[in-house]
Amino acid sequence: NAGVMQNPRHLVRRRGQEARLRCSPMKGHSHVYWYRQLPEEGLKFMVYLQKENIIDESGMPKERFSAEFPKEGPSILRIQQVVRGDSAAYFCASSPQRHTDTQYFGPGTRLTVL
Amino acid sequence: SQQGEEDPQALSIQEGENATMNCSYKTSINNLQWYRQNSGRGLVHLILIRSNEREKHSGRLRVTLDTSKKSSSLLITASRAADTASYFCATDQGGSEKLVFGKGTKLTVNP
Numbered sequence: 001n002a003g004v005m006q007n008p009r010h011l012v013r014r015r016g017q018e019a020r021l022r023c024s025p026m027k028g029h030s031h032v033y034w035y036r037q038l039p040e041e042g043l044k045f046m047v048y049l050q051k052e053n054i055i056d057e058s059g060m061p062k063e064r065f066s067a068e069f070p071k072e073g074p075s076i077l078r079i080q081q082v083v084r085g086d087s088a089a090y091f092c093a094s095s096p097q098r099h100t101d102t103q104y105f106g107p108g109t110r111l112t113v114l
Numbered sequence: 115s116q117q118g119e120e121d122p123q124a125l126s127i128q129e130g131e132n133a134t135m136n137c138s139y140k141t142s143i144n145n146l147q148w149y150r151q152n153s154g155r156g157l158v159h160l161i162l163i164r165s166n167e168r169e170k171h172s173g174r175l176r177v178t179l180d181t182s183k184k185s186s187s188l189l190i191t192a193s194r195a196a197d198t199a200s201y202f203c204a205t206d207q208g209g210s211e212k213l214v215f216g217k218g219t220k221l222t223v224n225p
Contacts, residue, residue: 033211042215043202045212048211056211093157105159108155
């Protein structure tokens, strides 16, 4: 059973460009979580999605950031007009159902904004 | 404010020694989890302890939880060079879906 997949693993963008990060949850998992990790910091929650629904986006910046988890295909975290402060590692996690204890993390996407 | 705070921030020991890391949190929780992150990699789930448990073991790992002090400790016995990584505690803030992480303890095990 493949784990959580994220791509790309590394992404370089210039200021003002768009970044699209993809996450495929583990097979059978319909709940996806996105976290951001700044250098030398812990992970910070961004958004929690279930298929076709955003359940909790309390950690998402109000502008430029959006997330979706369509009925078919991976979850997408989209950052428009990137700035240098967006440089970070973005991790996706999945779980099989709501209110389960363990979230399974992907390898992350490292975004560098030049 | 930060929910989980680990200490020490960095720990360097020799192979074979035990490593103890601590985590403090602020709000009520249903469970507390420990994760490991190797440099530049994703997170690996190590162990989960529920709020009604006081101690849990898994291989060379021992986790304790003191809800009255809102603190937890992770003990790695007979450490190996391969244990070198950052260790994070994460809490669920009383049943919330989102995990709240501390800044981690960076463990170096010298061969």
